[in-house]
Amino acid sequence: MDLPVIPIVPVKSDAGGCASSGCGSAPDALAHLPDHIRRKVQDHPCYSEQAHHYFARMHVAVAPACNIQCNYCNRKFDCANESRPGVVSELLGPDQAVKKVLAVAAAIPQMTVLGIAGPGDPLANPERTFATFRELSARAPDIKLCVSTNGLRLPEFADEIAKHNIDHVTITINCVDPEIGARIYPWIYWDKRRIRGGEAARILIEQQQKGLEMLTARGVLVKVNSVMIPGVNDAHLKEVSRIVKAKGAFLHNVMPLIAEAAHGTYYGVMEQRSPTAAELQALQDECAGDMAMMRHCRQCRADAVGMLGEDRGAEFSLDKIDALDIDYAAAMARRKLVHEEIIGKLEAQRREPARKVGAGGTVDEVTDRGRPVLMAVATTGGGVINQHFGHAREFLIYEASAMDVRFIGHRKTDLYCSGGDTCGDAGDENESVLDRTIAALLGCEVVLCARIGYEPWGRLEAAGIAPNGEHAMEPIEEAVAAVWREMLAAGKLAAPAAAKLCA
Amino acid sequence: MALSINHLCTACDACLRVCPNDAIVEDQPYYVIEAAACTECLGDHAEAQCAAICPIEGAIVDELGVALNPPGSLTGIPLHKLTALQLVAAQP
Numbered sequence: 036m037d038l039p040v041i042p043i044v045p046v047k048s049d050a051g052g053c054a055s056s057g058c059g060s061a062p063d064a065l066a067h068l069p070d071h072i073r074r075k076v077q078d079h080p081c082y083s084e085q086a087h088h089y090f091a092r093m094h095v096a097v098a099p100a101c102n103i104q105c106n107y108c109n110r111k112f113d114c115a116n117e118s119r120p121g122v123v124s125e126l127l128g129p130d131q132a133v134k135k136v137l138a139v140a141a142a143i144p145q146m147t148v149l150g151i152a153g154p155g156d157p158l159a160n161p162e163r164t165f166a167t168f169r170e171l172s173a174r175a176p177d178i179k180l181c182v183s184t185n186g187l188r189l190p191e192f193a194d195e196i197a198k199h200n201i202d203h204v205t206i207t208i209n210c211v212d213p214e215i216g217a218r219i220y221p222w223i224y225w226d227k228r229r230i231r232g233g234e235a236a237r238i239l240i241e242q243q244q245k246g247l248e249m250l251t252a253r254g255v256l257v258k259v260n261s262v263m264i265p266g267v268n269d270a271h272l273k274e275v276s277r278i279v280k281a282k283g284a285f286l287h288n289v290m291p292l293i294a295e296a297a298h299g300t301y302y303g304v305m306e307q308r309s310p311t312a313a314e315l316q317a318l319q320d321e322c323a324g325d326m327a328m329m330r331h332c333r334q335c336r337a338d339a340v341g342m343l344g345e346d347r348g349a350e351f352s353l354d355k356i357d358a359l360d361i362d363y364a365a366a367m368a369r370r371k372l373v374h375e376e377i378i379g380k381l382e383a384q385r386r387e388p389a390r391k392v393g394a395g396g397t398v399d400e401v402t403d404r405g406r407p408v409l410m411a412v413a414t415t416g417g418g419v420i421n422q423h424f425g426h427a428r429e430f431l432i433y434e435a436s437a438m439d440v441r442f443i444g445h446r447k448t449d450l451y452c453s454g455g456d457t458c459g460d461a462g463d464e465n466e467s468v469l470d471r472t473i474a475a476l477l478g479c480e481v482v483l484c485a486r487i488g489y490e491p492w493g494r495l496e497a498a499g500i501a502p503n504g505e506h507a508m509e510p511i512e513e514a515v516a517a518v519w520r521e522m523l524a525a526g527k528l529a530a531p532a533a534a535k536l537c538a
Numbered sequence: 539m540a541l542s543i544n545h546l547c548t549a550c551d552a553c554l555r556v557c558p559n560d561a562i563v564e565d566q567p568y569y570v571i572e573a574a575a576c577t578e579c580l581g582d583h584a585e586a587q588c589a590a591i592c593p594i595e596g597a598i599v600d601e602l603g604v605a606l607n608p609p610g611s612l613t614g615i616p617l618h619k620l621t622a623l624q625l626v627a628a629q630p
Contacts, residue, residue: 099549099550099551099552100551100552100591101552101593102552104612106614110550110593110594111548111594126549155550155551159552160551221612222612224552224556224591227556227583228583228584228585228590229585229590229591300613301614301615304613304615305615305619
């Protein structure tokens with residue numbers, strides 16, 4: 036039985052993936068960057084929180100070989116339903132990859148970024164990686180190129196990277212301490228030998244740091260990815276953040292460990308736990324300082340295509356693109372118009388003063404009168420609350436306070452597997468899905484959705500999360516602000532005693 | 539004397555680029571070592587290069603069928619944690 040709520044009118048979203056428009060109204064996470072860097076990242080969905088609502092990316096899987104082993108990776112695993120880094124369904128040669136990129140660029144003009152991220156390490160496959168980049172920078176100069184690496188061979192290729200049109204590099208740096216590294220990396224292949232333990236970690240860390248310094252010295256934008264592994268490197272990542280920032284990385288992306296026994300990884304089999312959403316958010320806040328932190332990373336597959344959070348890879352399989360005849364010159368003209376229109380929109384948004392939602396009055400009036408509240412939102416896109424609670428595969432998380440409504444990140448309900456009929460047990464699945472969803476919403480006080488069933492309503496309330504279907508089809512930020520004001524008016528947001536004493 | 543690659547191979551391409559004898563060829567469904575060209579890297583390197591970079595336990599074996607990277611040797615997963623199926627699969 037559904038509770039009576041406003042009828043849903045299906046809305047087709049033109050921006051897939053994350054549907055929030057709020058990332059734009061939140062304080063610009065890249066505001067501290069100099070203008071020339073901001074211009075470089077304003078149309079990059081992975082780097083600019085704002086851009087990821089409008090621009091798309093793709094990865095081509097041309098780099099199968101790897102030269103290190105990470106405890107969260109198992110190269111034997113490949114499942115079409117799996118959505119995590121290092122997993123692909125179809126390996127491409129450089130020529131096939133170029134054809135696929137041109138086909139996608141013509142079909143999805145918002146696709147601005149091509150990344151090579153594996154499934155192994157791109158720099159362990161230098162011929163295939165750079166052949167793809169060379170051909171693309173000649174034939175599709177309007178596509179930004181990026182590469183993602185473990186950093187082991189980065190110093191060797193820093194000049195080659197700078198020489199190409201590649202201006203964005205991501206290095207995965209999980210530690211700067213070899214003792215911690217030895218618990219993350221069992222071995223590396225280096226100098227014609229398999230090296231293990233602390234010595235392996237020491238070499239890897241040395242090469243990563245040297246590579247980072249060489250790239251920033253050459254004006255290449257560097258983002259650092261770190262995998263948060265509770266009990267291994269979680270406390271240490273603050274130090275990593277401080278060091279990579281000092282060396283010129285412009286963005287730090289702390290991602291949660293993905294570890295399940297079924298994946299057959301060391302961490303999965305050894306039951307190493309993943310961080311909770313609250314732990315991840317706390318670490319991201321601690322690492323932030325004045326450095327931009329990424330909150331919208333979706334940990335894509337190495338062959339993902341489309342907006343962040345969606346994967347249209349299946350539309351562009353080899354047999355399908357083989358049949359295509361692409362007029363890239365014509366496509367490029369069309370792409371230019373689309374890009375200009377979006378950039379214009381983004382620039383206009385940036386000039387708009389940040390919306391102060393709070394209690395509707397000035398900031399001074401409402402400061403100290405209400406504590407911040409986390410709310411979860413179910414949406415399929417378009418910046419409005421338009422999804423049934425039971426259909427939501429991920430929730431967008433917002434923090435409402437007297438100051439503003441801030442986009443915090445997203446939480447998935449069925450972690451990293453989009454499999455339907457063939458995955459999981461049939462029996463108590465509904466029960467466990469609801470349990471998992473409630474666990475994923477830990478820390479949220481309200482969940483906003485278009486509709487919600489009777490049973491989950493009761494279960495959410497019992498868990499201390501207020502279900503709310505009264506704002507169906509309304510813009511997310513306005514609804515979140517309205518609910519916050521209702522809570523304030525109902526006296527639910529009394530400031531903590533300590534704050535009152537200070538005020 | 540020569541090493542060989544078995545069905546556990548995932549065709550990840552890592553060994554092909556490090557073989558000093560160009561003895562490894564891309565084949566379907568997995569890679570193959572041409573026995574006549576393989577020297578097991580004796581005289582060239584301290585370790586057989588294919589086995590030194592291969593990420594898959596049990597995929598590279600010597601002439602007696604003995605795995606150069608036995609189960610647990612690369613992942614560090616203790617044998618008692620491997621399922622019977624994984625152990626059987628990792629046998630050459």
